[in-house]
Amino acid sequence: MMGKLDGGEEKLFYAFSLEDAVPQDHLLRRIDRFLDLSELRPFYSSIGRPSVDPELMVRMLLVGYCFGIRSERRLCEEVHLNLAYRWFCRLGLEDRVPDHSTFSKARHGRFREAGLFRSLFEATVRRCMADGLVGGEGFATDASLIHADASKNRSAWKGEAVDWEDPQIASRPVVEYLDALDDGPKVTEKKRVSLTDPAAQWTCAHGGPAHFAWATNYLVDVQASVIVDVEASPAVRPAEVAASRRMVDRTEERFGLKPKRLMGDKAYGSAEMLSWMVKEKGIEPHVALFAQPDRKKADGVGRGDFTYDPEEDAYTCPAGKKLKRFRREARAKKAKPPPDQVYRYYALKADCDACPLKPKCCPNLPMRKLPRSIHEDARDKVRELQRTEAYEVSQRDRKKVEMAFAHLEQNLGFRRLRLRGPTGAQDEFLLAAAVQNLRKLACRVA
Ligand code: SF4
Numbered sequence: 001m002m003g004k005l006d007g008g009e010e011k012l013f014y015a016f017s018l019e020d021a022v023p024q025d026h027l028l029r030r031i032d033r034f035l036d037l038s039e040l041r042p043f044y045s046s047i048g049r050p051s052v053d054p055e056l057m058v059r060m061l062l063v064g065y066c067f068g069i070r071s072e073r074r075l076c077e078e079v080h081l082n083l084a085y086r087w088f089c090r091l092g093l094e095d096r097v098p099d100h101s102t103f104s105k106a107r108h109g110r111f112r113e114a115g116l117f118r119s120l121f122e123a124t125v126r127r128c129m130a131d132g133l134v135g136g137e138g139f140a141t142d143a144s145l146i147h148a149d150a151s152k153n154r155s156a157w158k159g160e161a162v163d164w165e166d167p168q169i170a171s172r173p174v175v176e177y178l179d180a181l182d183d184g185p186k187v188t189e190k191k192r193v194s195l196t197d198p199a200a201q202w203t204c205a206h207g208g209p210a211h212f213a214w215a216t217n218y219l220v221d222v223q224a225s226v227i228v229d230v231e232a233s234p235a236v237r238p239a240e241v242a243a244s245r246r247m248v249d250r251t252e253e254r255f256g257l258k259p260k261r262l263m264g265d266k267a268y269g270s271a272e273m274l275s276w277m278v279k280e281k282g283i284e285p286h287v288a289l290f291a292q293p294d295r296k297k298a299d300g301v302g303r304g305d306f307t308y309d310p311e312e313d314a315y316t317c318p319a320g321k322k323l324k325r326f327r328r329e330a331r332a333k334k335a336k337p338p339p340d341q342v343y344r345y346y347a348l349k350a351d352c353d354a355c356p357l358k359p360k361c362c363p364n365l366p367m368r369k370l371p372r373s374i375h376e377d378a379r380d381k382v383r384e385l386q387r388t389e390a391y392e393v394s395q396r397d398r399k400k401v402e403m404a405f406a407h408l409e410q411n412l413g414f415r416r417l418r419l420r421g422p423t424g425a426q427d428e429f430l431l432a433a434a435v436q437n438l439r440k441l442a443c444r445v446a
Pocket of ligand 1: 347352356357367368
């Protein structure tokens with residue numbers, strides 16, 4: 001016989017335990033085992049408690065990033081209704097969830113200024129190190145674009161005058177943008193600038209329609225794909241490369257980790273970046289090289305046909321003639337470093353005029369000229385590494401950083417920022433990376 005509803009009569013007492021209600025293998029339970037919030041102690045006010053307990057705020061944010069709940073209003077509602085979320089946030093059944101506006105104020109206020117989110121992220125890295133997940137031998141670096149919270153309808157094209165003092169557009173991200181410039185520009189310098197998040201980059205780098213975006217830069221230890229550092233940067237290649245250098249330096253300073261090899265795609269293969277890795281840091285550059293422009297046609301004489309002799313500092317061409325920077329010692333002594341960091345080697349006009357290869361080598365020039373970066377020796381180091389088995393292994397290991405970005409997008413649903421400005425992007429990327437590390441730790445628990 002079917003049971004009968006009791007007409008909605010309310011019981012006075014219930015025997016209910018939140019602890020028992022949350023399954024033992026729930027993801028939040030497994031994450032909780034690895035969560036170390038002792039770093040939050042300095043964030044407690046010495047005079048009374050802040051409006052939102054830092055630990056409660058961090059736990060709620062972790063729930064949000066872990067389950068792709070991007071809106072603060074929705075996060076507060078979900079924590080109110082979901083028993084597992086309440087358990088993880090240390091809220092009893094009768095405890096009040098903070099109002100989303102208070103929560104928002106605390107998040108953007110002193111917690112941000114005090115670097116709470118970086119402390120939280122670094123605590124996850126330390127935990128991964130303590131559990132033996134970080135080898136420290138090989139790091140992979142890359143950047144991924146994330147849509148900024150900026151509409152193209154609220155933007156100005158290059159050359160359009162923008163009154164940044166206008167109260168309609170003056171906001172925290174605008175103030176951050178102006179502070180980063182020497183004098184607030186009256187005319188926009190970028191191709192297109194957002195009026196809501198002016199530091200975001202207008203880009204179509206992914207091949208789709210152009211949009212405003214930020215880049216999240218990861219430095220990943222390839223042993224277990226742990227993210228050892230993360231940084232927000234404008235979505236342009238030089239800024240991404242600079243962010244990678246800062247991450248390598250910071251990881252060494254904060255955790256004493258310095259990789260033997262650094263993996264990256266050709267964005268990190270500029271001569272200058274390679275020189276920094278090899279000469280300054282003593283790191284093996286397992287990166288793809290930028291293809292150098294080469295005039296070689298199907299039957300022409302290309303750069304690869306010339307051999308460089310470092311002792312003589314000269315190239316030898318296929319006809320056996322020398323290409324040199326200087327022919328006279330006096331000029332060599334007076335020479336200053338080239339402003340564009342490129343040396344130029346010239347053949348003798350007399351040699352080229354008499355050469356049968358001239359129509360294939362330099363048909364429209366009086367003599368052949370070869371440029372060489374002052375950091376070319378670092379490129380040579382990569383060419384040497386490219387012939388080794390270790391380089392092939394690195395090419396496979398490099399995919400781990402791309403997988404971390406795929407996980408960020410597919411599993412955490414992180415495709416668009418909620419916060420604006422460089423600090424907003426940085427906060428969001430730190431929290432997302434912290435969650436990825438915690439999930440990695442949690443997945444190891446059966
Ligand atoms: S044209 Fe000049 S540089 Fe080219 S192969 Fe002949 S001698 Fe050498």
